[in-house]
Amino acid sequence: MKRAYLIACVVLLILLISPVTTWAGSCPEGQKWDDRKGNCVKDRTSSSKKKSVPLKKLSEIAFSISGHPIDFKARRARFLELASGAGPDNRWFCSARAVRWSFTPDPSVQLAPTVEIFGDSRGHCTADPCQSTDPFMTSLYNLLAFYLYGMEGAAEMIYEGLLEGARTDAYSVITADASADSSWKWAEPTYYASMILWPLGYAYVLLVDEYGKDDPGVKEIKAWGDRLYASSESKPVKWIGGGGFLKGPDRAGLKAAAYSIWGNATGNEEALKKGYRYFRHAMKTVGKGGRDIYWGKDAEIRKMKKTLKMVGMTTGPALYAAYALSLSGVDDVFEEAPKGGNIKEGMAWLIKRAKETGNKIYAKSYGYAISMAYIELFMKLFPEHPVAVGEQAIREYKTVYTVHVGGGPATCFLRDL
Numbered sequence: 487m488k489r490a491y492l493i494a495c496v497v498l499l500i501l502l503i504s505p506v507t508t509w510a511g512s513c514p515e516g517q518k519w520d521d522r523k524g525n526c527v528k529d530r531t532s533s534s535k536k537k538s539v540p541l542k543k544l545s546e547i548a549f550s551i552s553g554h555p556i557d558f559k560a561r562r563a564r565f566l567e568l569a570s571g572a573g574p575d576n577r578w579f580c581s582a583r584a585v586r587w588s589f590t591p592d593p594s595v596q597l598a599p600t601v602e603i604f605g606d607s608r609g610h611c612t613a614d615p616c617q618s619t620d621p622f623m624t625s626l627y628n629l630l631a632f633y634l635y636g637m638e639g640a641a642e643m644i645y646e647g648l649l650e651g652a653r654t655d656a657y658s659v660i661t662a663d664a665s666a667d668s669s670w671k672w673a674e675p676t677y678y679a680s681m682i683l684w685p686l687g688y689a690y691v692l693l694v695d696e697y698g699k700d701d702p703g704v705k706e707i708k709a710w711g712d713r714l715y716a717s718s719e720s721k722p723v724k725w726i727g728g729g730g731f732l733k734g735p736d737r738a739g740l741k742a743a744a745y746s747i748w749g750n751a752t753g754n755e756e757a758l759k760k761g762y763r764y765f766r767h768a769m770k771t772v773g774k775g776g777r778d779i780y781w782g783k784d785a786e787i788r789k790m791k792k793t794l795k796m797v798g799m800t801t802g803p804a805l806y807a808a809y810a811l812s813l814s815g816v817d818d819v820f821e822e823a824p825k826g827g828n829i830k831e832g833m834a835w836l837i838k839r840a841k842e843t844g845n846k847i848y849a850k851s852y853g854y855a856i857s858m859a860y861i862e863l864f865m866k867l868f869p870e871h872p873v874a875v876g877e878q879a880i881r882e883y884k885t886v887y888t889v890h891v892g893g894g895p896a897t898c899f900l901r902d903l
Contacts (some may be wrong), residue, residue: 487621495646497679499540501522501834503504512897515687518601519607519725524591531707541822541824542765543761544663544759545760547646547759547762547815547816548815549749549755549759549814549816550813550814550815551750551813551815552811552813552814552815553754554691554750554751554813555690555747555750555806555809555810555813556689556691556899556900557634557693557695558630558634558688558691558692558695559692560695561634561899561903562633562634562636563635564575564903565580565636565903568903570855572812573903575822576901576903577634577635578885579885579895579897579898579901580631580632580634580710580895580898581635581637582632583896584631584837584844584886584887584897584898584903585627585628585631585632585887585895585898586843586852586887593625593628593629593632594624594625594641594643594647595625595630595643595644595646595647595648595649595651596621596624596625596631596825597622597650597651597654597655597656597657598618598619598621598622598657599620599654599659600618600655600657600658600660600661600665600819601617601619601656601657601659601660601661601679601682601702602617602618602657602661602675602823603616603617603618603661603663603664603674603675603678604616604617604618605665605892606665607665607666607668607674607766608665608674609665610879612809614785617678618657619657619678619679619681619682620854621854622651622657622682622685622694623681623682623684623685623889623890623894624648624755624889625647625684626644626648626686626689627646627685627889627895628895629643629896629897630644630685630688630689630692630894630895630899631894631895633692633846634842634898634899635898641692641693641696642859644692644693644694645691645696645703645704645844647702648686648693648710649706649707651707651710652703652706652707652709652710653706655695655713656699656710656712657661657679657682657714658713658717658719658813660672660679660717660718660721661674661675661676662675663675665686670723670724670725671726672722673723673724673725673737674722674733675721676719676720676721676903677737677740678721679714679717679718679740679871680715680718680719680740680741680744680746681740681744681806681890682718682805683711683714683715683718683744683745683747683748683757684743684744684747684748684856684893684894686707686711686714686748687711687748687750687751687752688746688747688894688899690704690707690708690711690748690750690751690752691705691742693707708752711748711752712754712757715745715754715756715757717750718741719804721761723737725737725738726820727757731869732767732770732771732780735755735767735768735770735780735800736768736796736800737770737797737802738764738765738767738768738800739764739765739800739802739803739804739807739891739892740799740803740891741760741761741764742761742763742764742765742768742803742807743761743803743804743805743807743810743891743893744761744803745757745758745764745807746758746761746763746765746806746807746810746811746814747761747806747807748761749761749808749810749814750811750813750814755837758814759810761807761811762807762816762819764807764809765804765807766822766824767805767810768800768801768804768807769804769822769823769824769825769828769829769832770825771797771800771801771825771832772823772826772827772828772829772831772832773825773826774825774826775826775827775829775835776827776828776830776831776832776833776834776835776836777835778797778832778835778836779825780800781793781796781797781800784796794839794840794843794845794847795845795847795855795856796830797836798840798847798855798858798860799838799855799890800889801829801832801836801860802833802836802859802860802891802892803860803891803892804832805829805833805860805863805864805867806860806893807835808820808864809863809867810830815824817826820867821903822902829868830868830871831866832869833860833864834871834873835863837858837861837864837873838873838878839875840858850886851884851885851886851887852886852887852888853887853888853889854888854889854890854891855888855890855891857886857887857888857892858886858888858892858898859887859888859893859894859895859897860888860891860896860902861881861886861890861896862886862892862896862897862899862900863893863896863900864877865877865878865881865900865901865902866900866901867901869902884897885897885898
């Protein structure tokens with residue numbers, strides 16, 4: 487009798503603990519357990535044993551939007567919930583100090599009629615701003631951060647500012663680079679024109695949640711963004727060409743991010759296709775094990791000690807592109823390795839290398855290209871990677887903001903709450 491009772495207790499104990507010990511651990515390969523849904527879901531960031539996957543033709547990709555890189559409305563609610571006493575008040579991630587608000591004292595969206603470069607585009611910039619697009623990007627990123635912080639009226643300011651941009655067709659004219667010769671006079675202006683779509687894509691997702699995609703103003707903003715996309719691809723650019731030589735992978739990395747994020751936000755398939763194309767272009771710089779196989783070969787870049795900066799300007803935005811593309815129906819994008827290394831390996835190599843060498847891009851907490859806000863996305867996507875684990879410990883009380891190539895105030899947007 488006692489033995490039967492003991493057996494029954496053991497069986498009951500197994501039944502009670504099995505949901506925790508077996509269900510979560512029995513997901514098929516390529517899936518992970520979702521506590522909220524209570525079942526296995528596809529793990530878009532998992533790496534299979536296979537280091538690379540065959541590249542599909544762009545015409546074979548069936549784009550479908552399953553989510554967005556940032557759910558601003560839900561994240562704001564979580565920030566405020568924690569601040570009300572449910573947990574640590576992490577709104578300091580998005581504070582005025584964290585986003586350098588003193589640099590842009592007017593919190594409204596800043597606009598200009600043209601995309602224009604001031605001064606020498608290939609030299610040291612002494613103008614303020616250096617490009618007409620910079621005030622737009624910093625002001626919009628900051629307003630998105632203030633929205634997450636809980637600032638009253640932030641959504642309305644974003645809506646009204648972007649609607650003004652749409653109705654005045656801001657940045658619709660791209661001005662040739664006066665400091666460049668005729669063969670590459672459009673290279674830099676179109677590069678900066680494309681950047682606009684990165685924060686605009688983020689803002690569009692927020693506005694759809696707040697106002698609905700059928701709101702007349704939201705429709706106008708979307709149409710404006712689509713025009714900006716077309717405009718940024720409308721000029722002949724020197725770094726795009728044949729001959730089998732890899733040109734402008736840093737430009738390709740940023741365009742990949744901007745177009746993929748805009749395409750993901752709005753469903754613009756042309757932007758997604760172009761973003762994916764540029765992503766593949768940028769990935770040709772990543773060799774086996776994630777090592778850079780491009781920038782380190784450039785004697786001029788090495789002489790200026792800018793190798794890791796240029797690697798970051800290429801693979802940093804490419805990581806954002808991969809995330810947006812993974813949420814847009816592009817399976818296995820994290821495993822694509824046209825030259826032997828995938829985007830996860832490339833980013834891990836860069837972070838480790840910058841840290842070990844004490845490179846200035848690693849130490850900077852704010853910059854346009856000389857800081858590493860893309861580390862935040864790496865930690866979010868691959869939290870168990872040894873490099874990510876090390877960064878989580880180091881960055882617990884730090885924020886990072888990279889305007890051009892890191893997605894703005896990334897700690898505010900992406901850090902785990």
